[in-house]
Ligand code: HMG
């Protein structure tokens with residue numbers, strides 16, 4: 242069956258904006274977060290404390306948290322942190338939650354982290370340990386779970402092994418990323434079965450689908466039917482990864498809401514307010530929203 246309630250983990254401010262070439266002013270980012278909050282979004286990934294050379298768009302991470310004030314410091318406002326330098330900056334900014342982000346493949350570990358699959362744990366190990374000691378909530382992403390632009394198909398075992406090692410660092414939640422949006426429903430089932438066999442509880446697993454091949458929603462519904470209750474999505478379908486060619490936006494929050502509310506599943510989020518937020522953001526960025534639902538409901 243389907244869950245009664247789904248927790249939506251909004252990634253538009255981080256995954257959505259990280260790929261935008263033109264630097265979005267920090268006030269606009271803060272307003273974006275406030276509008277999401279007003280629409281009822283509980284969990285918002287706000288920014289990344291990564292190298293500003295690697296992701297210039299998010300170089301203003303500390304300023305954004307300052308602009309947002311106390312509300313940006315809770316356990317429902319995670320920020321990406323790759324290494325101890327990033328953790329120092331995040332702690333200095335007073336965050337209450339972080340996300341580390343591993344790769345299932347060698348090619349993407351090299352491109353995204355300048356590391357190997359094994360070597361990435363040298364970064365994440367100390368970060369996770371210190372974060373837990375400081376009382377932070379910690380999420381672990383695994384990227385390239387269903388396919389990789391350089392390596393092609395990715396074996397579920399490879400994903401499960403990286404996921405298990407990340408969860409063994411004491412992480413609270415695992416997010417399974419289809420970074421380039423190529424996965425299909427059967428693969429989603431195989432990976433989830435593998436994770437459960439490896440002892441990772443379904444109520445700690447989130448799914449993170451990019452929508453390149455239009456499979457994000459069917460894949461999400463497949464995951465929900467398997468017992469997943471946490472779904473990553475981005476307002477208006479913003480998103481992409483600058484270090485993964487062919488990555489497009491995430492599953493749009495509005496498309497997800499349309500499907501979930503249609504099934505009578507609670508999210509706590511107001512769809513018209515979300516559509517308004519994405520229309521506003523699309524004006525700020527000067528490009529039309531990717532979301533089919535925003536296009537349908539937001540049309541003048
Ligand atoms: P590196 O170049 O090997 O790093 O990059 P380094 O340790 O050699 O440091 C190089 C310079 O960067 C040094 O400065 C460091 O101080 C500085 P210099 O001495 O040259 O002046 N530096 C930093 N500055 C600020 N904050 C930091 C930081 N770290 C180093 N945290 C590194 C290694 C991991 C830093 C780099 O590869 C990096 O930042 N990668 C992040 C890339 C990224 O953000 N990608 C997008 C997010 S992942 C994603 O989108 C996928 C996801 O959505 C899930 C999915 O879809 O699958 C999560």
Ligand code: MG
Pocket residue numbers: 256418420449451481482
């Ligand atoms: Mg992503």
